[in-house]
Amino acid sequence: MRRWAWLVLWAGGICLAATTAEAREPEQKPMLLFAHRGGSFEFDENTMEAFRGSYERGLRGFETDVRLTGDGAFVILHDDTLERTHDGEGHVERQNADALRSVKSKKGNPLLFLDDLLDYFADKPGVYLELEMKTSNKELYPDDRLEEYCRKLLDAVRAKRPEGSDYVLTSFDERPLRILKGLDPDVDLLLITSGPCDAKIVQRAKDIGVKRIGCRMDGTSRASVRAAHEAGLIVTGWPGHTLEDYHLAVGLGVDAFCSDIPVATRAWRERQAAATGDRPAENP
Numbered sequence: 001m002r003r004w005a006w007l008v009l010w011a012g013g014i015c016l017a018a019t020t021a022e023a024r025e026p027e028q029k030p031m032l033l034f035a036h037r038g039g040s041f042e043f044d045e046n047t048m049e050a051f052r053g054s055y056e057r058g059l060r061g062f063e064t065d066v067r068l069t070g071d072g073a074f075v076i077l078h079d080d081t082l083e084r085t086h087d088g089e090g091h092v093e094r095q096n097a098d099a100l101r102s103v104k105s106k107k108g109n110p111l112l113f114l115d116d117l118l119d120y121f122a123d124k125p126g127v128y129l130e131l132e133m134k135t136s137n138k139e140l141y142p143d144d145r146l147e148e149y150c151r152k153l154l155d156a157v158r159a160k161r162p163e164g165s166d167y168v169l170t171s172f173d174e175r176p177l178r179i180l181k182g183l184d185p186d187v188d189l190l191l192i193t194s195g196p197c198d199a200k201i202v203q204r205a206k207d208i209g210v211k212r213i214g215c216r217m218d219g220t221s222r223a224s225v226r227a228a229h230e231a232g233l234i235v236t237g238w239p240g241h242t243l244e245d246y247h248l249a250v251g252l253g254v255d256a257f258c259s260d261i262p263v264a265t266r267a268w269r270e271r272q273a274a275a276t277g278d279r280p281a282e283n284p
Contacts, residue, residue: 067134128166
């Protein structure tokens with residue numbers, strides 16, 4: 001082959017290598033895997049059994065739901081009423097704490113109070129805990145009630161969060177996020193949407209002044225996640241019903257993944273790390 005042909009091939013190879021290097025994205029931190037309601041497909045959701053079980057199996061990230069009883073105690077419950085998950089009835093917001101202490105889940109676990117959950121994690125640094133404020137029902141949480149809710153929740157978190165842990169207050173409802181931002185400009189907040197990551201949710205987050213968003217992965221693109229990152233936001237993907245959902249989250253490049261099967265997903269990550277010789281996946 002003539003010398004000029006070799007030069008062309010050599011130069012082309014350099015250009016290709018440079019283009020490939022430029023196309024690579026910088027190495028990201030391992031995606032945070034955390035347990036939705038303590039791991040709702042693997043344990044009795046939102047019970048101490050769930051949070052303890054996930055923690056003892058290596059999870060260090062958790063999500064749960066917080067409601068305020070009629071006499072001012074915080075309980076852990078997702079639904080507006082007790083019927084689906086517990087042997088009680090009605091809204092906890094219309095009941096007092098003493099009566100609720102006798103309520104058990106359908107699987108026999110006591111209704112969990114926030115103080116007990118915070119006590120459990122108080123000597124466990126390095127935990128990521130999302131506390132979702134279930135305040136969207138304005139009949140249960142009118143504005144004056146919401147002010148009390150936010151002040152008491154912020155005080156509870158400040159009192160019992162261990163050093164080195166991240167406790168994030170989250171909601172679909174913008175009202176408590178705005179109240180909390182006024183109470184403490186540095187409070188860590190997350191805005192949840194039932195839609196995908198897009199320009200609309202990014203703008204809502206910026207308007208409120210939060211740095212985190214939680215988005216449905218259906219309809220979310222890698223480009224929209226990248227745009228959210230460029231706007232300075234941390235992106236969580238949900239739901240996480242299956243291992244395929246986890247793979248989707250990885251492909252989308254989200255920062256955190258909310259899983260109903262966190263123990264199984266973590267075990268899969270560890271097997272993959274062992275098979276490839278990579279360092280174990282960090283969690284968080």
